[in-house]
Amino acid sequence: GAGVSQSPSNKVTEKGKDVELRCDPISGHTALYWYRQSLGQGLEFLIYFQGNSAPDKSGLPSDRFSAERTGGSVSTLTIQRTQQEDSAVYLCASTIVPGTGELFFGEGSRLTVL
Amino acid sequence: SQQGEEDPQALSIQEGENATMNCSYKTSINNLQWYRQNSGRGLVHLILIRSNEREKHSGRLRVTLDTSKKSSSLLITASRAADTASYFCAPPGNTGKLIFGQGTTLQVKP
Numbered sequence: 001g002a003g004v005s006q007s008p009s010n011k012v013t014e015k016g017k018d019v020e021l022r023c024d025p026i027s028g029h030t031a032l033y034w035y036r037q038s039l040g041q042g043l044e045f046l047i048y049f050q051g052n053s054a055p056d057k058s059g060l061p062s063d064r065f066s067a068e069r070t071g072g073s074v075s076t077l078t079i080q081r082t083q084q085e086d087s088a089v090y091l092c093a094s095t096i097v098p099g100t101g102e103l104f105f106g107e108g109s110r111l112t113v114l
Numbered sequence: 115s116q117q118g119e120e121d122p123q124a125l126s127i128q129e130g131e132n133a134t135m136n137c138s139y140k141t142s143i144n145n146l147q148w149y150r151q152n153s154g155r156g157l158v159h160l161i162l163i164r165s166n167e168r169e170k171h172s173g174r175l176r177v178t179l180d181t182s183k184k185s186s187s188l189l190i191t192a193s194r195a196a197d198t199a200s201y202f203c204a205p206p207g208n209t210g211k212l213i214f215g216q217g218t219t220l221q222v223k224p
Contacts, residue, residue: 004156033211033212041216042202042214042215042216043202043214045211045212045213048209048210048211050209050210059213091156093156098206098210098212099144099145099206099210099211099212100144100145100162102147103149103159103204104159105156105157107155107156108155108156
């Protein structure tokens with residue numbers, strides 16, 4: 001597609017279950033970012049992938065969170081043993097030139113942990 | 115690490131008025147970007163201003179940058195109800211990482 005695609009758009013899960021969120025960036029974009037946004041709050045940085053460099057994981061809130069980017073394209077954010085405080089919208093963005101290029105955001109994956 | 119801080123947190127104006135929101139950041143930058151977020155949607159890029167520019171215009175948007183004060187401002191002139199959204203600034207870190215602040219929530223009343 002032409003834009004950043006995220007799936008699922010909505011996910012309801014039970015506390016303690018694992019979830020996977022997927023991001024398809026724009027083709028050719030070397031940098032990919034994950035953010036989390038709780039209701040009425042700003043964006044919380046989670047992780048940043050740039051080309052073949054080691055990802056910047058400094059924003060991941062706990063070791064229950066992990067992310068990978070396969071083949072420099074699709075990324076998956078995995079949350080293990082979900083907690084209610086994990087409920088938020090998870091946003092993915094990509095850009096062709098990190099730090100200078102415009103970020104293109106997906107519409108987000110809304111996660112609700114019951 | 116580098117992060118933009120927007121001020122005010124919330125702004126409510128009447129249609130037709132101008133809206134000004136400010137951004138402060140910590141370390142030197144090559145450029146600064148502004149983004150807009152409509153409720154429940156992803157962010158959309160508005161404008162980028164480079165460190166050697168003091169002012170930039172795009173339609174009803176005017177962005178200024180004062181690198182000596184490490185601050186930027188976004189002015190929306192002749193506001194419309196459709197401008198109601200949250201606005202974020204994003205000064206990039208030296209690795210290209212972008213950390214957003216809490217944003218300014220703008221409400222334009224018709």
